Amino acid sequence: MTTATQADTAGKAAKAQTLFDKLWQRHLVKEEPGGPSLLYIDRQLVHDVTSPQSFEGLRLSGRKAWRPETVLATADHNVPTTQLERRSGADGISDPLSRIQVDQLTRNCGDFGIAEFGLGDERQGIVHVIGPEQGFTLPGTSVVAGDSHTSTHGAFAALAFGVGASEAEHVLATQCLALKRLKPMLVRVCGRLPERLGAKDLILNIIGHLGTAGGTGYAIEFAGEAISELSMEGRMTLCNMAIEAGARVGLVAVDDKTIAYVKGRPLAPKGEQWKAAEAYWRTLASDEGAAFDRVVEIDAAGLRPMVTWGTTPEMVVPVDGRVPDPMHEADPVRRGNMQTALEYMGLKGGTPIEQIQLDKVFIGSCTNSRIEDLRVAAAVVKGRRRAPNIRQALVVPGSGLVKRQAEAEGLHQVFLDAGFEWREPGCSMCLGMNADRLGKGERCASTSNRNFEGRQGAGGRTHLVSPAMAAAAAIAGHFVDITQF
Numbered sequence: 001m002t003t004a005t006q007a008d009t010a011g012k013a014a015k016a017q018t019l020f021d022k023l024w025q026r027h028l029v030k031e032e033p034g035g036p037s038l039l040y041i042d043r044q045l046v047h048d049v050t051s052p053q054s055f056e057g058l059r060l061s062g063r064k065a066w067r068p069e070t071v072l073a074t075a076d077h078n079v080p081t082t083q084l085e086r087r088s089g090a091d092g093i094s095d096p097l098s099r100i101q102v103d104q105l106t107r108n109c110g111d112f113g114i115a116e117f118g119l120g121d122e123r124q125g126i127v128h129v130i131g132p133e134q135g136f137t138l139p140g141t142s143v144v145a146g147d148s149h150t151s152t153h154g155a156f157a158a159l160a161f162g163v164g165a166s167e168a169e170h171v172l173a174t175q176c177l178a179l180k181r182l183k184p185m186l187v188r189v190c191g192r193l194p195e196r197l198g199a200k201d202l203i204l205n206i207i208g209h210l211g212t213a214g215g216t217g218y219a220i221e222f223a224g225e226a227i228s229e230l231s232m233e234g235r236m237t238l239c240n241m242a243i244e245a246g247a248r249v250g251l252v253a254v255d256d257k258t259i260a261y262v263k264g265r266p267l268a269p270k271g272e273q274w275k276a277a278e279a280y281w282r283t284l285a286s287d288e289g290a291a292f293d294r295v296v297e298i299d300a301a302g303l304r305p306m307v308t309w310g311t312t313p314e315m316v317v318p319v320d321g322r323v324p325d326p327m328h329e330a331d332p333v334r335r336g337n338m339q340t341a342l343e344y345m346g347l348k349g350g351t352p353i354e355q356i357q358l359d360k361v362f363i364g365s366c367t368n369s370r371i372e373d374l375r376v377a378a379a380v381v382k383g384r385r386r387a388p389n390i391r392q393a394l395v396v397p398g399s400g401l402v403k404r405q406a407e408a409e410g411l412h413q414v415f416l417d418a419g420f421e422w423r424e425p426g427c428s429m430c431l432g433m434n435a436d437r438l439g440k441g442e443r444c445a446s447t448s449n450r451n452f453e454g455r456q457g458a459g460g461r462t463h464l465v466s467p468a469m470a471a472a473a474a475i476a477g478h479f480v481d482i483t484q485f
């Protein structure tokens with residue numbers, strides 16, 4: 001009896017699993033000790049840039065998409081965002097390569113029987129916005145896309161990560177993928193975020209702490225009071241940038257907010273299936289006492305609004321801080337990197353962040369283009385005007401449905417009245433792949449997730465910030481402490 005009880009206890013203790021362990025185990029087809037394991041992939045998202053190669057590969061080997069109903073495609077990276085250019089669909093794209101990629105996506109989806117939200121479809125938008133919006137991304141599923149920011153979908157406790165074009169091809173053909181097991185890391189954020197700070201400030205803080213390689217080889221689970229307090233939009237912002245800390249996977253456990261967000265979405269289960277699904281989804285949290293390979297604790301209450309000053313997301317400081325001085329950096333490699341970054345950014349060490357004058361503002365991208373982001377930005381902008389030195393302030397909703405919702409709430413009018421531009425959905429100025437770009441030397445406050453050299457256009461200078469900060473910077477013409485603005 002005693003022995004049995006001990007065995008039970010030991011069994012229970014051994015069974016405490018992290019959320020990542022649960023998702024991993026559920027999708028495991030074949031485990032190879034030491035080597036990569038074979039995982040079952042439930043869903044795949046496809047966009048215009050990385051998919052041509054995958055489809056071409058299928059054609060060359062004479063293979064079909066095995067379960068085309070598990071794939072959803074949209075055009076986002078190459079699409080223009082002005083109404084005028086959008087009127088004529090892909091024909092309105094002046095750049096020939098962009099036009100070919102958008103056209104090709106439609107042709108490939110037709111040939112392989114895959115659903116596509118193309119130009120002219122109100123459901124079109126950034127791949128990481130439309131997946132959750134449609135209920136295509138569901139808790140407990142495994143989701144891949146030929147796009148590194150697929151980590152976004154982990155906000156729903158989905159095992160979601162970016163893959164290369166040949167891996168995406170393999171998933172299309174077999175629904176399986178070989179992957180080396182990731183190590184679970186816990187980032188526990190206790191306390192509450194101060195007023196006017198958002199998920200973007202939090203994740204920039206975390207990346208500043210971990211560094212851009214700190215998450216390499218890990219799946220990061222975000223937990224704690226500050227995470228529970230975040231909306232699903234905020235959790236998506238957080239997981240979106242897990243990859244910027246090097247982690248292919250970001251995760252948040254299922255709670256009431258997850259369930260409420262998914263319920264009633266077009267592709268979410270209904271009726272009896274919903275009940276069964278919800279019961280399973282509610283198990284998707286790390287067990288008490290589950291072992292993580294690394295645990296990082298952060299206190300949200302002491303955080304400040306963040307602004308990047310350099311050319312990686314870890315080069316970040318609070319808005320009331322200064323651009324760091326490389327002369328104070330003891331490590332020669334770090335010092336060299338700082339100097340190179342400052343030169344590119346046209347900044348001097350010691351400059352107060354609030355004195356940095358801007359040329360452009362971009363509110364959009366899969367990090368911050370959801371309805372909540374637009375609400376936050378509009379609340380800052382309301383009744384104010386764009387500063388004269390801001391040549392352009394773009395607001396680009398993440399999908400046609402976000403756009404419609406924002407218009408129903410009158411947010412577009414708030415932006416237009418303040419001298420901002422209200423655009424059609426797409427990746428837009430997040431990356432220099434469509435007509436929305438920075439010119440050489442132009443400085444931008446951007447709500448996107450990457451700031452490397454030339455990211456928003458050759459010679460362009462990117463500062464990553466929250467939507468509230470971007471909006472305030474457009475009004476003031478420079479960075480401001482949004483907790484006082």
Ligand SMILES: CC(C)[C@H](C(=O)O)[C@@H](O)C(=O)O
Nearest residue numbers: 049050146147148149162431
């Ligand atoms: C084009 C695509 C491969 C790329 C990515 O994987 O992330 C893009 O979305 C990005 O943000 O740089």
Ligand code: SF4
Nearest residue numbers: 149365366427430431
């Ligand atoms: S919005 Fe930016 S980060 Fe997101 S998928 Fe598009 S290019 Fe990549």
